[in-house]
Amino acid sequence: MATEQKKSNPFRIHGVATGESFADRVAEVARLEAALTEPGSKLIVYGPRRMGKTSAVLRAIERVNKGGGYAFCADLSTASSAADMSNRILAAAGAVLGRTLRDFITDLVSRLKLSVTLTADPATGLVLPGLDLQARDWDAARQREALTDVLDALNLLAQKRKITIGIALDEFQEITTLGGEKAEWHLRGAIQRHEHLSYVLAGSRTRLIDRMTGEAGAFYKLADKMPFGPIDASVFAAWIDRRFRAGGLRTSGAGKEIVSSAGPRTRDVMQLARVCYDRARTLKHVTTKDIEAAMREIIAEENDLFHMQWRSLTPLQQNVLRAVAAGEAGLTTRQVMQRFSLGGTGSAANAAAALIEAGLLMRDDAYSGMRVSTPTGYAFDSPFFLAWVWWNALQDLGPTLAQQIREGPLRYDSGPR
Numbered sequence: 001m002a003t004e005q006k007k008s009n010p011f012r013i014h015g016v017a018t019g020e021s022f023a024d025r026v027a028e029v030a031r032l033e034a035a036l037t038e039p040g041s042k043l044i045v046y047g048p049r050r051m052g053k054t055s056a057v058l059r060a061i062e063r064v065n066k067g068g069g070y071a072f073c074a075d076l077s078t079a080s081s082a083a084d085m086s087n088r089i090l091a092a093a094g095a096v097l098g099r100t101l102r103d104f105i106t107d108l109v110s111r112l113k114l115s116v117t118l119t120a121d122p123a124t125g126l127v128l129p130g131l132d133l134q135a136r137d138w139d140a141a142r143q144r145e146a147l148t149d150v151l152d153a154l155n156l157l158a159q160k161r162k163i164t165i166g167i168a169l170d171e172f173q174e175i176t177t178l179g180g181e182k183a184e185w186h187l188r189g190a191i192q193r194h195e196h197l198s199y200v201l202a203g204s205r206t207r208l209i210d211r212m213t214g215e216a217g218a219f220y221k222l223a224d225k226m227p228f229g230p231i232d233a234s235v236f237a238a239w240i241d242r243r244f245r246a247g248g249l250r251t252s253g254a255g256k257e258i259v260s261s262a263g264p265r266t267r268d269v270m271q272l273a274r275v276c277y278d279r280a281r282t283l284k285h286v287t288t289k290d291i292e293a294a295m296r297e298i299i300a301e302e303n304d305l306f307h308m309q310w311r312s313l314t315p316l317q318q319n320v321l322r323a324v325a326a327g328e329a330g331l332t333t334r335q336v337m338q339r340f341s342l343g344g345t346g347s348a349a350n351a352a353a354a355l356i357e358a359g360l361l362m363r364d365d366a367y368s369g370m371r372v373s374t375p376t377g378y379a380f381d382s383p384f385f386l387a388w389v390w391w392n393a394l395q396d397l398g399p400t401l402a403q404q405i406r407e408g409p410l411r412y413d414s415g416p417r
Contacts, residue, residue: 007281010247011240011274013267025056031226032060032200036071036166041198042191044213047228048362049204050267056228057168057202064166065096070158071166072096076174082143082183083135085175086150089167093154094128095121097165104157105129111153114146140179148190151197158196165197172201173208184218192222199223230264240273244286247277254286261291263383271298272383299388306388309360316343320351322397324361324378325389326405331376339401352378360385 035043045053057073064071074092079085090108098105105127109116115132131146138146151167158165175183191199201223203209212219230236233256240255254276262272275294280286299306310318323331323340330336331352332345342348355361361378380386394405 007247009274009277010243011270011277013271013274025052025059025231028056028226028228029060029063032057033063035200035224036060036064036168036198037069037164038198039164040195042223043200043226044209044219044223045200045202045226045228046206046209047204048206048265050265051204051228051230052266053202053204053228054170057170057200060200061096061166061168065100069166070097070101070163071168073168073170075170077171079174079178081136082140082147082175082178083131083138085178086135086143086147087130089147089150089154089169090116090129090131093165093167094126095124098126098128099124101161107157107160108153111156113149113153140183144179144183144186148186151190151194155194155197163196166200167197168200168202170202171204173203173205173212176208176212181218184212188218188222231266233259236266236269240269243273244277247281249277249280249284249286251286254288254291257288257291261295261383263379268383295384295387296391299384299391302384303388306385309385310389310393313355314351316341316347316351317355318393320348320355321360321380321389322393323348324352324374324376324380325386325394327375328405329375331378336376340397 032043032045035041045057047053054073054075061071061073072092072095074085074088076085076088079088093108094105105118109118109129112129114135116129117132118127118129120127135143135146154165154167175187179186201219211217213222213225214220231239237253237255237259240258241251241253244251244254255273258273258276259269262269272291272294275297276286276290279294279297280290310321313321319340319342320331323336323342326340328336328339331342331348336342337345337348342351352361356363356378359381362381363378380389394401397405
Protein backbone atom coordinates (compact mmCIF):
# COMPACT_ATOMS: atom_id res chain seq x y z
CA MET A 1 0.00 0.00 0.00
CA ALA A 2 1.41 3.40 -0.91
CA THR A 3 2.46 5.57 2.00
CA GLU A 4 0.72 8.88 2.56
CA GLN A 5 2.63 11.73 0.98
CA LYS A 6 4.16 13.98 3.61
CA LYS A 7 2.69 17.48 3.48
CA SER A 8 5.07 20.41 3.34
CA ASN A 9 5.14 22.93 6.15
CA PRO A 10 2.44 25.54 5.40
CA PHE A 11 4.30 28.36 7.18
CA ARG A 12 7.07 30.09 5.27
CA ILE A 13 9.65 32.31 6.98
CA HIS A 14 12.54 32.33 4.51
CA GLY A 15 12.49 34.58 1.49
CA VAL A 16 9.35 36.44 0.52
CA ALA A 17 5.91 35.05 1.30
CA THR A 18 3.82 34.35 -1.78
CA GLY A 19 0.58 32.56 -2.65
CA GLU A 20 -1.20 30.93 0.28
CA SER A 21 1.86 31.54 2.48
CA PHE A 22 1.03 35.25 2.41
CA ALA A 23 -1.11 36.25 5.39
CA ASP A 24 -3.92 38.80 5.00
CA ARG A 25 -2.78 42.34 4.00
CA VAL A 26 -5.48 42.64 1.35
CA ALA A 27 -6.06 46.35 1.94
CA GLU A 28 -2.34 47.15 2.11
CA VAL A 29 -1.53 45.30 -1.11
CA ALA A 30 -4.41 47.02 -2.91
CA ARG A 31 -3.15 50.44 -1.86
CA LEU A 32 0.42 49.59 -2.87
CA GLU A 33 -0.75 48.36 -6.26
CA ALA A 34 -2.70 51.55 -6.83
CA ALA A 35 0.29 53.68 -5.85
CA LEU A 36 2.59 51.80 -8.24
CA THR A 37 0.34 52.35 -11.23
CA GLU A 38 -0.69 56.00 -10.82
CA PRO A 39 1.66 58.37 -12.69
CA GLY A 40 3.52 60.66 -10.30
CA SER A 41 2.18 58.88 -7.22
CA LYS A 42 4.36 58.80 -4.12
CA LEU A 43 3.68 56.64 -1.06
CA ILE A 44 5.83 56.16 2.04
CA VAL A 45 5.26 52.81 3.77
CA TYR A 46 6.80 52.54 7.22
CA GLY A 47 6.67 50.25 10.21
CA PRO A 48 8.82 47.97 12.35
CA ARG A 49 10.97 45.20 10.96
CA ARG A 50 9.59 41.69 10.46
CA MET A 51 6.07 42.95 9.77
CA GLY A 52 5.96 41.73 6.17
CA LYS A 53 6.36 45.07 4.37
CA THR A 54 8.69 43.66 1.73
CA SER A 55 6.40 40.70 1.04
CA ALA A 56 3.45 43.06 0.64
CA VAL A 57 5.40 45.34 -1.70
CA LEU A 58 6.59 42.44 -3.85
CA ARG A 59 3.10 40.98 -3.98
CA ALA A 60 1.76 44.31 -5.23
CA ILE A 61 4.54 44.49 -7.83
CA GLU A 62 3.70 40.99 -8.98
CA ARG A 63 0.07 41.99 -9.43
CA VAL A 64 1.05 45.11 -11.37
CA ASN A 65 3.28 43.19 -13.79
CA LYS A 66 0.79 40.36 -14.26
CA GLY A 67 -1.86 42.97 -15.02
CA GLY A 68 0.18 44.40 -17.88
CA GLY A 69 1.87 47.19 -15.93
CA TYR A 70 5.52 47.82 -15.12
CA ALA A 71 7.04 47.87 -11.65
CA PHE A 72 10.13 46.67 -9.80
CA CYS A 73 11.70 46.81 -6.34
CA ALA A 74 15.26 47.80 -5.44
CA ASP A 75 16.47 46.74 -1.99
CA LEU A 76 18.74 49.46 -0.61
CA SER A 77 19.29 47.88 2.81
CA THR A 78 22.83 46.67 2.10
CA ALA A 79 24.05 49.70 0.16
CA SER A 80 27.25 51.31 1.42
CA SER A 81 27.20 54.30 -0.91
CA ALA A 82 24.91 56.21 -3.24
CA ALA A 83 26.67 54.44 -6.11
CA ASP A 84 25.52 51.12 -4.63
CA MET A 85 21.96 52.45 -4.63
CA SER A 86 22.24 53.35 -8.31
CA ASN A 87 23.52 49.86 -9.09
CA ARG A 88 20.66 48.27 -7.15
CA ILE A 89 18.10 50.31 -9.09
CA LEU A 90 19.71 49.62 -12.47
CA ALA A 91 19.98 45.88 -11.81
CA ALA A 92 16.42 45.58 -10.51
CA ALA A 93 14.99 47.57 -13.41
CA GLY A 94 16.93 45.51 -15.93
CA ALA A 95 16.02 42.16 -14.36
CA VAL A 96 12.28 42.86 -14.30
CA LEU A 97 11.57 45.27 -17.14
CA GLY A 98 14.24 43.88 -19.46
CA ARG A 99 12.08 40.78 -19.87
CA THR A 100 8.90 42.56 -20.94
CA LEU A 101 9.97 45.80 -22.63
CA ARG A 102 11.73 45.40 -25.95
CA ASP A 103 15.19 47.01 -26.07
CA PHE A 104 14.61 48.34 -22.56
CA ILE A 105 18.20 48.01 -21.37
CA THR A 106 19.66 49.48 -24.56
CA ASP A 107 17.24 52.39 -24.36
CA LEU A 108 17.97 52.95 -20.65
CA VAL A 109 21.74 52.94 -21.12
CA SER A 110 21.50 55.37 -24.04
CA ARG A 111 19.71 57.89 -21.83
CA LEU A 112 22.25 57.79 -19.02
CA LYS A 113 24.75 60.62 -18.90
CA LEU A 114 27.41 58.45 -17.29
CA SER A 115 29.37 55.42 -18.37
CA VAL A 116 28.06 52.00 -17.43
CA THR A 117 29.14 48.41 -17.66
CA LEU A 118 26.98 45.56 -18.96
CA THR A 119 27.15 42.14 -17.33
CA ALA A 120 25.27 38.98 -18.25
CA ASP A 121 23.20 37.53 -15.41
CA PRO A 122 24.12 33.81 -15.31
CA ALA A 123 20.70 32.91 -13.90
CA THR A 124 18.55 34.59 -16.54
CA GLY A 125 20.88 35.40 -19.41
CA LEU A 126 19.80 39.05 -19.30
CA VAL A 127 22.48 41.67 -19.73
CA LEU A 128 22.19 43.98 -16.73
CA PRO A 129 23.60 47.51 -16.49
CA GLY A 130 25.68 48.92 -13.67
CA LEU A 131 27.76 52.00 -13.03
CA ASP A 132 31.38 52.15 -14.11
CA LEU A 133 33.60 50.13 -11.78
CA GLN A 134 35.22 53.33 -10.50
CA ALA A 135 31.90 54.86 -9.40
CA ARG A 136 32.22 53.77 -5.77
CA ASP A 137 35.39 55.90 -5.53
CA TRP A 138 33.63 59.04 -6.76
CA ASP A 139 33.05 61.83 -4.27
CA ALA A 140 29.68 62.08 -2.54
CA ALA A 141 28.34 64.84 -4.79
CA ARG A 142 29.14 62.92 -7.97
CA GLN A 143 27.53 59.76 -6.60
CA ARG A 144 24.35 61.70 -5.76
CA GLU A 145 24.26 63.10 -9.27
CA ALA A 146 24.62 59.59 -10.68
CA LEU A 147 21.63 58.42 -8.61
CA THR A 148 19.57 61.31 -9.94
CA ASP A 149 20.70 60.52 -13.48
CA VAL A 150 19.49 56.92 -13.19
CA LEU A 151 16.04 57.98 -11.99
CA ASP A 152 15.81 60.76 -14.60
CA ALA A 153 16.65 58.26 -17.34
CA LEU A 154 13.90 55.92 -16.18
CA ASN A 155 11.43 58.81 -16.19
CA LEU A 156 12.41 59.83 -19.73
CA LEU A 157 12.15 56.23 -20.90
CA ALA A 158 8.67 55.91 -19.42
CA GLN A 159 7.65 59.20 -21.04
CA LYS A 160 8.88 58.08 -24.45
CA ARG A 161 7.02 54.77 -24.24
CA LYS A 162 3.92 56.37 -22.75
CA ILE A 163 3.88 54.08 -19.75
CA THR A 164 4.14 54.42 -15.99
CA ILE A 165 6.98 52.64 -14.22
CA GLY A 166 6.44 51.86 -10.56
CA ILE A 167 9.58 51.93 -8.44
CA ALA A 168 9.70 50.56 -4.90
CA LEU A 169 12.77 51.54 -2.90
CA ASP A 170 13.04 49.23 0.11
CA GLU A 171 14.75 50.76 3.17
CA PHE A 172 14.90 54.08 1.33
CA GLN A 173 15.84 55.94 4.50
CA GLU A 174 19.40 54.55 4.19
CA ILE A 175 20.07 57.49 1.87
CA THR A 176 20.42 59.46 5.11
CA THR A 177 22.95 57.06 6.57
CA LEU A 178 25.07 57.36 3.45
CA GLY A 179 24.80 61.07 2.75
CA GLY A 180 23.01 62.90 5.52
CA GLU A 181 20.27 65.45 5.03
CA LYS A 182 21.91 66.81 1.89
CA ALA A 183 21.36 63.45 0.21
CA GLU A 184 17.73 63.44 1.40
CA TRP A 185 17.01 66.79 -0.22
CA HIS A 186 18.82 65.71 -3.38
CA LEU A 187 16.64 62.60 -3.65
CA ARG A 188 13.50 64.62 -2.99
CA GLY A 189 14.42 67.01 -5.78
CA ALA A 190 14.63 64.14 -8.25
CA ILE A 191 11.50 62.29 -7.15
CA GLN A 192 9.18 65.28 -7.08
CA ARG A 193 9.72 66.12 -10.76
CA HIS A 194 9.14 62.63 -12.16
CA GLU A 195 5.66 62.58 -13.67
CA HIS A 196 5.99 59.22 -15.43
CA LEU A 197 7.28 57.25 -12.48
CA SER A 198 5.45 56.26 -9.34
CA TYR A 199 7.27 55.66 -6.09
CA VAL A 200 6.72 53.46 -3.08
CA LEU A 201 9.31 54.30 -0.42
CA ALA A 202 9.40 51.58 2.23
CA GLY A 203 11.34 51.73 5.47
CA SER A 204 11.61 50.26 8.95
CA ARG A 205 13.62 52.87 10.85
CA THR A 206 10.49 54.67 11.91
CA ARG A 207 12.09 57.32 14.12
CA LEU A 208 14.34 58.39 11.25
CA ILE A 209 11.42 58.36 8.81
CA ASP A 210 9.37 60.46 11.23
CA ARG A 211 12.17 63.02 11.18
CA MET A 212 12.50 62.87 7.39
CA THR A 213 8.76 63.41 6.89
CA GLY A 214 8.37 65.96 9.67
CA GLU A 215 7.80 69.66 9.10
CA ALA A 216 11.52 70.40 8.72
CA GLY A 217 12.35 67.18 6.87
CA ALA A 218 13.21 66.73 3.21
CA PHE A 219 10.20 64.47 2.56
CA TYR A 220 7.64 66.71 4.28
CA LYS A 221 4.39 66.55 2.29
CA LEU A 222 6.17 64.87 -0.61
CA ALA A 223 4.19 61.65 -0.35
CA ASP A 224 1.19 60.01 1.22
CA LYS A 225 2.04 57.92 4.28
CA MET A 226 0.89 54.38 5.08
CA PRO A 227 1.78 52.98 8.51
CA PHE A 228 2.38 49.24 8.31
CA GLY A 229 1.35 47.77 11.64
CA PRO A 230 0.48 44.32 12.90
CA ILE A 231 -2.15 42.08 11.39
CA ASP A 232 -5.30 42.08 13.53
CA ALA A 233 -4.71 39.41 16.21
CA SER A 234 -8.01 37.59 15.68
CA VAL A 235 -7.62 37.61 11.90
CA PHE A 236 -4.05 36.33 12.14
CA ALA A 237 -5.01 33.62 14.65
CA ALA A 238 -7.81 32.36 12.41
CA TRP A 239 -5.47 32.34 9.40
CA ILE A 240 -2.90 30.28 11.34
CA ASP A 241 -5.56 27.74 12.34
CA ARG A 242 -6.67 27.45 8.70
CA ARG A 243 -3.07 26.85 7.62
CA PHE A 244 -2.67 24.12 10.24
CA ARG A 245 -5.81 22.42 8.96
CA ALA A 246 -4.64 22.78 5.36
CA GLY A 247 -1.48 21.00 6.44
CA GLY A 248 -3.46 18.11 7.87
CA LEU A 249 -3.33 19.05 11.57
CA ARG A 250 -6.17 19.51 14.03
CA THR A 251 -6.03 22.56 16.26
CA SER A 252 -8.04 23.82 19.21
CA GLY A 253 -7.39 27.55 19.05
CA ALA A 254 -3.61 27.21 18.72
CA GLY A 255 -3.48 30.26 16.45
CA LYS A 256 -4.58 32.60 19.24
CA GLU A 257 -1.99 31.18 21.63
CA ILE A 258 0.79 31.47 19.05
CA VAL A 259 -0.02 35.12 18.29
CA SER A 260 -0.14 35.88 22.01
CA SER A 261 3.21 34.18 22.64
CA ALA A 262 5.15 35.55 19.67
CA GLY A 263 3.96 39.14 19.70
CA PRO A 264 2.89 41.50 16.95
CA ARG A 265 5.50 40.96 14.25
CA THR A 266 4.42 38.77 11.38
CA ARG A 267 7.68 36.88 10.91
CA ASP A 268 8.02 36.00 14.61
CA VAL A 269 4.51 34.55 14.66
CA MET A 270 5.16 32.60 11.46
CA GLN A 271 8.42 31.23 12.85
CA LEU A 272 6.73 29.92 16.00
CA ALA A 273 3.86 28.45 13.97
CA ARG A 274 6.31 26.75 11.62
CA VAL A 275 8.16 24.99 14.44
CA CYS A 276 4.84 24.05 16.08
CA TYR A 277 3.74 22.39 12.86
CA ASP A 278 6.92 20.33 12.58
CA ARG A 279 6.62 19.19 16.19
CA ALA A 280 2.93 18.29 15.95
CA ARG A 281 2.74 16.68 12.51
CA THR A 282 3.28 13.13 13.87
CA LEU A 283 0.21 13.23 16.16
CA LYS A 284 -1.61 15.53 13.70
CA HIS A 285 -2.81 17.78 16.55
CA VAL A 286 -1.39 21.10 17.75
CA THR A 287 -1.65 21.71 21.51
CA THR A 288 -0.47 24.39 23.93
CA LYS A 289 2.33 22.02 24.99
CA ASP A 290 3.61 22.09 21.42
CA ILE A 291 3.73 25.89 21.52
CA GLU A 292 5.94 26.08 24.61
CA ALA A 293 8.13 23.27 23.31
CA ALA A 294 8.47 25.08 19.98
CA MET A 295 9.46 28.29 21.75
CA ARG A 296 12.13 26.40 23.70
CA GLU A 297 13.39 24.80 20.49
CA ILE A 298 13.77 28.18 18.81
CA ILE A 299 15.70 29.76 21.67
CA ALA A 300 17.90 26.66 21.92
CA GLU A 301 18.83 27.10 18.26
CA GLU A 302 19.54 30.81 18.85
CA ASN A 303 21.26 30.26 22.20
CA ASP A 304 24.77 31.14 21.01
CA LEU A 305 23.59 34.39 19.44
CA PHE A 306 21.52 35.40 22.46
CA HIS A 307 24.34 34.50 24.84
CA MET A 308 26.79 36.58 22.82
CA GLN A 309 24.38 39.53 22.88
CA TRP A 310 23.94 39.14 26.61
CA ARG A 311 27.69 39.04 27.31
CA SER A 312 28.20 42.22 25.28
CA LEU A 313 26.00 44.20 27.71
CA THR A 314 26.94 45.93 30.93
CA PRO A 315 25.67 44.44 34.21
CA LEU A 316 23.22 47.36 34.50
CA GLN A 317 21.85 46.75 31.01
CA GLN A 318 21.48 43.06 31.83
CA ASN A 319 19.52 43.95 34.95
CA VAL A 320 17.23 46.25 32.95
CA LEU A 321 16.46 43.34 30.61
CA ARG A 322 15.67 41.15 33.62
CA ALA A 323 13.32 43.81 34.98
CA VAL A 324 11.55 44.23 31.63
CA ALA A 325 11.22 40.45 31.29
CA ALA A 326 9.73 40.23 34.79
CA GLY A 327 7.30 43.01 33.89
CA GLU A 328 6.29 43.84 37.46
CA ALA A 329 6.31 47.65 37.52
CA GLY A 330 8.02 50.70 36.06
CA LEU A 331 11.81 50.70 35.89
CA THR A 332 12.05 53.77 38.11
CA THR A 333 9.88 52.51 40.98
CA ARG A 334 11.73 51.93 44.24
CA GLN A 335 10.76 48.26 44.39
CA VAL A 336 12.07 47.45 40.91
CA MET A 337 15.26 49.48 41.30
CA GLN A 338 16.09 47.62 44.52
CA ARG A 339 14.98 44.20 43.33
CA PHE A 340 17.00 44.35 40.13
CA SER A 341 19.91 46.57 41.27
CA LEU A 342 19.19 49.35 38.82
CA GLY A 343 20.84 52.15 40.76
CA GLY A 344 19.23 55.57 40.32
CA THR A 345 16.41 56.51 37.97
CA GLY A 346 18.80 58.20 35.57
CA SER A 347 21.01 55.12 35.33
CA ALA A 348 18.06 52.85 34.56
CA ALA A 349 16.69 55.23 31.91
CA ASN A 350 20.10 55.60 30.24
CA ALA A 351 20.60 51.84 30.19
CA ALA A 352 17.16 51.35 28.64
CA ALA A 353 17.95 53.99 26.01
CA ALA A 354 21.17 52.17 25.12
CA LEU A 355 19.24 48.90 24.75
CA ILE A 356 16.76 50.62 22.43
CA GLU A 357 19.64 51.95 20.35
CA ALA A 358 21.06 48.41 20.18
CA GLY A 359 17.72 47.10 18.90
CA LEU A 360 17.07 44.86 21.91
CA LEU A 361 14.29 46.90 23.50
CA MET A 362 11.65 49.32 22.27
CA ARG A 363 9.31 51.72 23.96
CA ASP A 364 5.94 50.04 24.26
CA ASP A 365 4.38 53.04 22.50
CA ALA A 366 7.05 53.21 19.81
CA TYR A 367 4.82 52.07 16.95
CA SER A 368 1.19 52.80 16.37
CA GLY A 369 -0.87 49.64 16.57
CA MET A 370 1.90 47.44 18.00
CA ARG A 371 -0.45 46.20 20.74
CA VAL A 372 2.41 46.15 23.23
CA SER A 373 1.66 47.57 26.66
CA THR A 374 3.87 46.57 29.57
CA PRO A 375 4.17 47.66 33.21
CA THR A 376 7.75 48.83 32.66
CA GLY A 377 6.92 50.92 29.59
CA TYR A 378 9.41 48.88 27.54
CA ALA A 379 9.17 45.70 25.48
CA PHE A 380 11.65 43.29 23.96
CA ASP A 381 12.19 43.64 20.22
CA SER A 382 12.30 39.84 19.91
CA PRO A 383 9.90 37.48 21.70
CA PHE A 384 12.57 34.81 21.48
CA PHE A 385 15.19 36.90 23.28
CA LEU A 386 12.54 37.66 25.90
CA ALA A 387 11.99 33.92 26.33
CA TRP A 388 15.76 33.33 26.54
CA VAL A 389 16.08 35.89 29.35
CA TRP A 390 12.99 34.46 31.05
CA TRP A 391 14.28 30.89 31.08
CA ASN A 392 17.99 31.60 31.56
CA ALA A 393 18.90 34.95 33.08
CA LEU A 394 16.19 35.14 35.74
CA GLN A 395 17.77 32.17 37.48
CA ASP A 396 20.64 34.46 38.46
CA LEU A 397 18.28 36.23 40.87
CA GLY A 398 18.04 33.15 43.03
CA PRO A 399 15.41 30.40 43.11
CA THR A 400 12.97 32.24 45.42
CA LEU A 401 12.73 35.44 43.37
CA ALA A 402 12.86 33.57 40.05
CA GLN A 403 9.97 31.36 41.16
CA GLN A 404 7.91 34.37 42.27
CA ILE A 405 8.37 35.98 38.89
CA ARG A 406 7.44 32.76 37.07
CA GLU A 407 4.13 32.30 38.83
CA GLY A 408 2.34 33.30 35.63
CA PRO A 409 2.89 32.15 32.01
CA LEU A 410 5.21 33.96 29.63
CA ARG A 411 3.34 36.15 27.14
CA TYR A 412 4.68 38.75 24.79
CA ASP A 413 1.45 40.69 24.30
CA SER A 414 1.04 41.81 27.90
CA GLY A 415 4.21 40.61 29.61
CA PRO A 416 4.46 37.78 32.10
CA ARG A 417 1.61 37.74 34.58
